[in-house]
Amino acid sequence: METTWRWVLLTAIAPIAWGSTYYVSREFLPADAPLWGAVLCALPAALLLPVVRPIRPRGAWWWRASILGALNVGVFFALVYLVAQLLPTSVASTVMATSPVAMMLLARLLAGERLRAIPMIGAAIGLAGVVLLLAGDAGAVDPLGVVASVIAMLLSSLGYVLAKRWRDGTDVLAVTWWQLLAGGAMLVPAALLVEGAPRALDGAGVAAFAYVSIVATAIAFVAWFGGLAHLPAGTVGLIGLLNPVTGVLLGVLLAGEVLGGWQVAGLALVLAGILLGQVRLVPTRVRRAATGTEVPNTPRARMLTSAAGAAAAAPRPDDRGTHGPTLVAPREVHA
Structure with a gap:
């Protein structure tokens, strides 16, 4: 049990880091270059991780890394960067909060995991909490942003479940940097064609991209894929609900926002949904047979x-x- 909860806590690093990127993107990163933004998130992280684990892909991992790189990094990063500019954090986070349900269904279809009632109930409670937590902050909703957010959620859920299905004992650090390199590299031609040369960045922009690349990409992805290798997909998806919680709490701490009664209730529901989804990880008393x-x-x-x-x-x-x-x-x- 101790080992399992260690993986739960390690996995939680990812959504907490990702939740912080909403604030960082809005405050410090250029709004009109989503493709270059995705490239500068993925490639520095992809070049950093091989220093720690210099393992090259072998066999099926050449094409697997390309597919996972597109789903989890290339297309996903571009869409998320675009969504951060088009939608209020509340709307984007609410759409992404449906990811646990999508992951459970895809894991049932592709990885053979059983659908269990308690995690599904936890996901429903968590989603209701996200809606309450972010209520009143909707503002203007751009339909293009909603579509991009839904597509990003579905593609990433598919990519995460495929990564779980294809796990074969290959080092998690290596698999992570293969995906980041493949996804970042496939975005470079598109960025050059659509957005031209990359924009000049000031000191704050460089620092913001360094944070997003190292902390919210390299470290976060290693933690996330490590969790997928050791926990059920539904459990990992529920832990991902910490993403909007982090965004709201950072708004309170850094932007002076105040939580109302509905938001406090929403926060409690999100945490209750996450914890409920972990019930299956807490075994009844066990004893050892001969x-x-x-x-x-x-x-x-x-x-x-x-x-x-x-x-x-x-x-x-x-x-x-x-x-x-x-x-x-x-x-x-x-x-």
């Missing part, structure tokens, strides 16, 4: 384990009693 296999302490499991233990302790027909009963390892019992 083989060391952990068996849930449910009535049926206790009955089956006791029967297996009794069978194991019973003397075998060929035992002659000279060395005591021969212990036979019980078969694994699935409750």
Whole structure:
């Protein structure tokens, strides 16, 4: 259980970092260059991670990295950067908050994960909390921004589930920088064609891009894909609801915004939804069978384990009693 919660906390780094990018993008980054913005987020991170893990793609990972790079980085980054300029944070965050449901459904179709009621209920509660948390901050809604936000949510959910399905023990750091490099590189021609040469940046812009690239991209993506490798997709998706929570809290801390009663209630609902989705990660008391296999302490499991233990302790027909009963390892019992 301790190991599982360690992965939950590590995964939470990603949405917290991503939630901060709404504020950083609006305050410090140019609004009219979304493609170059995506390139400058992805490529510096892609060039940094190989220093830590200099592993080149092999076999199927050449084409897998290209697909994941497009879904999780290239197209996604450009859309998110565009959404940050077209939509209020409330609307963008609400659309992205539907990602846990999309991930659960896609994980069922593509990765064989079972749909479970409690995480789905947690996702519904969390989404309701996001709506309350960001209520009253909608402002003007640009239809193009809404469409871009929905597409970004669906593509990223598909990319995350594919990354989970394709996990084969390959180093997470390596898989992350392959995606960032592939996604960033495919954006360069489009950026040159559509936006021309990259714009000059002042000191604040350089610092903002450094933060977004290193913290909100390199570190965040490693944490996110590490979580996908060790946790159910629905659990990871629910942790992603910390994204809008972070955005609102940064508004309170940095922009002097004040939380109203509905927003406090929304914040509580979001956190309740996230925690509810983790219930399945908290096992009932367990005990070890003779083989060391952990068996849930449910009535049926206790009955089956006791029967297996009794069978194991019973003397075998060929035992002659000279060395005591021969212990036979019980078969694994699935409750």
